[in-house]
Amino acid sequence: MIHITINGKVVQAKDGEMLLTVIRREKIDVPTLCHHEAVEPSGACRLCMVEITKPEWDGWCDYVTSCLYPAADGLIVNTHAKKVNELRSSILDMYLARHPKSPEIRQLAAEYGVLKTQFEEVVDGDNCILCGICTRICDTMGFHAISMVGRGHGKEVAPPLNMAPTACVGCLSCAKNCPTNYIEYNMENGGLTIWKKDFEMVACTECGKTTITKEFAEYLSKNRDINIDYFRKCDECHRKELAGTMGRISNWDREARS
Numbered sequence: 460m461i462h463i464t465i466n467g468k469v470v471q472a473k474d475g476e477m478l479l480t481v482i483r484r485e486k487i488d489v490p491t492l493c494h495h496e497a498v499e500p501s502g503a504c505r506l507c508m509v510e511i512t513k514p515e516w517d518g519w520c521d522y523v524t525s526c527l528y529p530a531a532d533g534l535i536v537n538t539h540a541k542k543v544n545e546l547r548s549s550i551l552d553m554y555l556a557r558h559p560k561s562p563e564i565r566q567l568a569a570e571y572g573v574l575k576t577q578f579e580e581v582v583d584g585d586n587c588i589l590c591g592i593c594t595r596i597c598d599t600m601g602f603h604a605i606s607m608v609g610r611g612h613g614k615e616v617a618p619p620l621n622m623a624p625t626a627c628v629g630c631l632s633c634a635k636n637c638p639t640n641y642i643e644y645n646m647e648n649g650g651l652t653i654w655k656k657d658f659e660m661v662a663c664t665e666c667g668k669t670t671i672t673k674e675f676a677e678y679l680s681k682n683r684d685i686n687i688d689y690f691r692k693c694d695e696c697h698r699k700e701l702a703g704t705m706g707r708i709s710n711w712d713r714e715a716r717s
Contacts, residue, residue, distance in 0.1 A: 460695045462533035466539070474532070478525035479507050482538060489525060489538050490547065490567060498599050500526035503590050505550050506567075510540040521552075522546060537677065552576050554588060561586040564640045586641040587669060588614060593633035593642060601682075602626045605633060616642075623656035629672035646716035663693035 460471045463478075465485055472481045482489050492504035502524040511528070512520035521695045522543065525532065525536075534642075537543065551568040556578035558564045571642070593616055594606050604627035608617050618624035629651050634642035644653035651658040651672055660669035661676050670676075676690040692700070 461530060463532070463536060463543035465533040465536045474529040475529045478511075478530055478534075478536060479529050481530055482509070482525060482536070490570075491526065491590055492501055492567075493592060495596065495636060497590050498592070498595040501591055501595065504588065506547055508543060508546055510537040510543050511535065525552050529534070537634075548573055553578060555580075556588055557581050557584045557589060559584060561639050562586075564588070573608060586639040586711060588639055588641075589614060589616070590638060591616075591675040592636050592638065596632045596636055600630065602628065602630075604628075615679055618654050619680045621655075624654055627654055627656055628658070628678050630675050631710050655696050661690050663696055664691045665696040666693060668693045668695070 461474050462469055463472055463481065465482060465487065468485070469482065470485055479491070479494065479500070481491065489505040489509070492506055494504075505524060507525045508522050509528075510520050510522055511527045512518075513533050514535070515533075525538075548568075548571045550569055551564070551573050552560075552632065553576075554564050555568045555573055556576040558664055559576070559580045559582070589607065591607065597603060597605050603625040605616055605618050607614060609615055610641065631644060631651075631653065634644050636651065642653070644651060646652075646660070646669070649660050649662060649669055653659055658672040658674060659671055661671055662669050670690060670693045676687060679685050680687040682691075689697075706711070
């Protein structure tokens with residue numbers, strides 16, 4: 460274990476552990492848009508930037524993205540230094556210009572005093588901030604159904620050739636983890652539509668509630684060694700069944716002892 464100082468407090472960390480992990484463990488609020496614990500960090504949003512220095516640096520300091528910078532013994536970290544807050548405000552100012560209709564961006568920008576962008580707004584700008592969480596999660600799960608395509612202002616997240624991706628199983632991991640709720644999907648009449656692809660949903664045999672797509676259930680059964688019959692009931696009905704089983708076991712145990 461090593462020791463670093465965060466906002467004047469000496470804390471323990473593992474050598475090489477990313478600063479953001481240590482900061483959040485200390486319950487310090489540092490904004491992020493592109494970070495997700497399930498995937499490797501990318502540093503795309505730049506909002507988790509912090510100020511670092513060391514006693515031997517003679518007053519010199521640097522500004523780094525905490526999700527990608529490893530902890531080192533003796534490091535001194537300031538998560539909300541004046542310069543750090545100014546950098547975050549500038550970044551959010553640019554986000555607000557490109558995504559003026561995003562409630563998430565507007566709220567975060569307001570927290571740093573940016574109520575109106577000083578740049579020219581992209582009036583028809585969408586809410587995709589190109590953080591890459593969706594594509595990284597999709598790749599980590601092994602589907603590779605969507606990716607970043609294009610360059611510059613035209614860069615976007617899309618399936619191959621902007622057509623319904625054959626590799627997509629409708630797991631919704633991309634949409635559920637998008638920090639700005641950009642990825643749209645539609646669930647109705649026992650089906651799901653996402654990325655222009657239609658899926659059949661599995662319905663619980665007990666209550667009729669739809670759970671996951673048929674394709675996702677088959678994928679999990681084949682690749683995660685889960686019996687396909689498991690998906691015939693929703694989580695709530697599984698819990699009720701387990702509770703009933705445990706109740707019968709408990710009653711049987713009491714009766715056996717009496």
